[in-house]
Amino acid sequence: METGKYQSVLEKFRKYVMPTYAPKLLIEKGRGAWVWDSEERRYLDFAVGISVSNLGHCHPAVTAAIRKQAEKLVHVSNLYMTENQPLLAEKLINHCFDGVVFFANSGAESNEGMIKFARKWGSDKGRFEIISMEDSFHGRTLATLSATGRSKYRKGFAPDMPGFKQVPFNDVEALKAAIDDKTAAVLLEPVQGEGGIVPSCPEYLKEVRKICDEKGILLLFDEVQCGMGRTGKFFAFQSYGVEPDAVSMAKALGNGFPIGAFIVKRKWADTLAVGTHASTFGGTPLACAAASAVIDVIDSEKLLDNCVRMGEYLMAELGKLAEKYAFIVKVRGRGLMLGVVFDRPAGEFLPLLQENGMLALTAGENVLRLMPPLNITREEADTALRIMDRTFSEFSEKNK
Ligand SMILES: Cc1ncc(COP(=O)(O)O)c(C=O)c1O
Helix, strand or coil, X not given: CHHHHHHXXXXXXXXXXXXXXXXXCCEEXXXXXXXXXXXXXXXXXXXXXXXXXXXXXXXXXXXXXXXXXXXXXXXCCCCCCCCHHHHHHHHHHHCCCXXXXXXXXXXXXXXXXXXXXXXXXXXXXXXXXXXXXXXXXXXXXXXXXXXXXXXXXXXXXXCCCCCEEEECCCCHHHHXXXXXXXXXXXXXXXXXXXXXXXXXXXXXHHHHHHHHHHHCCEEEEXXXXXXXXXXXXXXXXXXXXXXXXXXEECHHXXXXXXXXXXXXXXXXXXXXXXXXXXXXXCCCHHHHHHHHHHHHHHHHCXXXXXXXXXXXXXXXXXXXHHHHCCCEEEEEEECCEEEEEECCCHHHHHHHHHHCCEECEEECCCEEEEXXXXXXXXXXXXXXXXXXXXXXXXXXXXXX
């Protein structure tokens, strides 16, 4: 009986799984923009694993690619070549800038590698420090945590790794003042995700590039969340006309199959030479088959166009909700990386939305984060808008 199943999974979860998460919903299957729980209730998924299943759940082309590759070869060491890895690297380069790719398994591991790249680059110049941004998020390993500006994530894990400092985001003068002869690189998310869906100001990003060039230091972009088409370009930086020296990605790269990567410009291709960095599971034939299929789908289904179109539509319609409900301060974002800013903690709305059949996320304290699949239809967007309208209206009634 389904409720019995929920209870027994919950009991096992509480007894045997380390309580770093506190999930309440038991999800059993997903298809496109929808997931179903253990009681066969369906939810419109505007979280997609925090921008992971950007093609929707169980996209048939990705499932087929995984199935086909799993029957042929799942893993061999990177001491050997497999066909899929350079094929995927070429596809990524064709969507980025000319350079070389290192494959990893997660966002944190990709950023960790990118930080190591910057330190290696700076090692003969006495430069090792990474300047990142307040309110940024770069992962949970010790180095990426030290780069992370959201200090609540660092609490209890002192001391921070040496060689990191943060400055306010979108503040040119603060950045200039922080750079010294120890600085190796500036690291930032072109659109901050966890920090509250905060896009870089276009002039700021251009200025940061100029400063890095003048000072002879590297510019690193973390596109783990905002990359892979989420903002309407393959990489968010492409809409700013500013190229970094290296960029990291993960999350949506495998549409749910774990894979991460970072790309460095060709002029820095030899910085991490043989033996300097490695990962047992980085770029397995299976992971690369999945990611390769993801890129093909983004191209063949013209998902970037849909992302821009639906992003503009949702932004406009959410703007109308902001006029209707006084507790909505504003709506911001790029493409389908949208934030609804409230005058109160956004977490209050998540259970209510879930009750009405929609999954979403928070970002920062007061921001409701909406990240539907890039192939969301107009009908699904309208369903989400109706659910949000109903939820906000019920909330108003209760809080009169
Ligand atoms: C911008 C950014 N960087 C890095 C990470 C860490 O990725 P992972 O959880 O795959 O290690 C995240 C995860 O939310 C992220 O949003």
